[in-house]
Amino acid sequence: MVIYHFLSKIFVWLIYPLSIGILLIIISYIFYRNKKIKFFQPLLIVGLIIIYLPSITPIQRILFKSIHVSSFKISELNQIDAIVVLGGEPARSISGIRLYNKNIAPFIIMTGGSGNIFQESQSESDRMTDFLIEFGVEKNSILSEKKSRNTRENALFSKKIMDKHNIKKIALVTSNIHMKRSIKVFEKLDYDVFPYNSQIFRIPKKNNKFDPFVFFPNVENLFVSTQIIYEYFALFLYKIIGWI
Incomplete structure (x- = not known):
């Protein structure tokens, strides 16, 4: 790897x-x-x-x-064992907090070491854990792994934590663009995955009226x-x- x-x-x-x-x-x-x-x-x-x-x-x-993969609504997430938040943008942590505050699951799993070639002094999961605690998530509800460097390792290293707590049904939190690959990786390890997108990209809505500005690069x-x-x-x- x-x-x-x-x-x-x-x-x-x-x-x-x-x-x-x-x-x-x-x-x-x-x-x-x-x-x-x-x-x-x-x-x-x-x-x-x-x-x-x-x-x-x-x-x-x-x-x-x-x-794009459609996200489950909060009302559709029932009997979830854990919320799994993949390392990356702050929007993912915020979405994880939102689900936790809605009592979707008793645990939040924060996964992410460093995606950089050279190891950072503080892992993504450590930063995200500090962020969650600051916004009211109970420390005992947070499970984290700090060694993963990519999506495959996110799932593989989280598996050790999830197996220990008998977790099989997860609400998976990541960006909408990253979700398709993330689902496939976790499903490969036999987890029941319910996607919850953290919206970080603004995708322009289709306009029925002709708009020449859509052909301007940005x-x-x-x-x-x-x-x-x-x-x-x-x-x-x-x-x-x-x-x-």
Whole structure:
């Protein structure tokens, strides 16, 4: 897993639209400097298109629709053994607190070490645990693991905690884009998973009226599209390795 973690953090840049686009633009400039115009123009155009398409709203909508998993409503979450919050954005911790305050489950499992190549001094789960306690969650209700570096390890290391407490039915809290892969990983370990999305991405709603501004590129669209492309890359790798 160490090798996978290291390589995934390095080579993932090769699939990002911005990275590919900039690389092609740089190569096109090199051809231009060497008077090879027939290579310059196609590479420049392709590079710009690769950056442009994920940056516009229609493409972002298509990508999001393909990865989105509907979230259960709080009223639909019954007889849950534990709330499992995957490390990452603060919105996930807030969603976990919301479920706990609604008495969805007696435990919150905070999972996450560090997703960085170099280990941080404080794990994600430690930071999230401090956050939960500050907002009123009982310390005895919080279970945490601090060693995981990716989604597979989130599930694998949490399994030790869940098996110890006879936990089988979980409300899984993560971002909507990350949810599809997360569900598959936990289900692979035979857990009954009920997704609860922490909404961190603003997905523009479809407007029946023609709006020319949806074809204007913006950074937020590019960011969301890049996250979705990464998820498909991760799903592909997880499938090959046998983690889902």
